[in-house]
Amino acid sequence: MRTATIETTHDDAALVAAALAPDNTSEMTTTTDGDRVVTRxxxxxxxxxxxxxxxxxxxxxxxxxxxxxxxxxxxHNT
Incomplete structure (x- = not known):
């Protein structure tokens, strides 16, 4: 089995992780830790x-x- 862990930082890590979730496969897990999104x-x-x-x-x-x-x-100009 080959593995990779990717960590990225974002102002709104939870929202970025939520946006990524639909594209995750069964071989992927994504979590957040503060401003970090961590995907294995x-x-x-x-x-x-x-x-x-x-x-x-x-x-x-x-x-x-x-x-x-x-x-x-x-x-918005109203």
């Missing part, structure tokens, strides 16, 4: 692990952007 990935093969890590990194980037956009104040 287990795969049978090195190539499978690399592919899952690559996908996860893209998903983290998208989740962070979505959270930042959602938390951005808006100016």
């Amino acid at each position: 990935i287990e795969r049978e093969t090195t190539s499978g692990l690399q592919s899952t890590v690559d996908d996860y990194v893209v998903n983290v980037d998208v989740a962070e952007r979505v959270v930042q956009t959602a938390n951005r104040p808006t100016n």
Whole structure:
């Protein structure tokens, strides 16, 4: 079994983790610790692990952007 643990920091780690949850496979666990999102990935093969890590990194980037956009104040001219 091959494993990788990825830790990232975010202003709203819980929200980023929640945004990632739907994309997690059964070989992945994601937790939060303060401002950190910690994801452990287990795969049978090195190539499978690399592919899952690559996908996860893209998903983290998208989740962070979505959270930042959602938390951005808006100016509505009414």
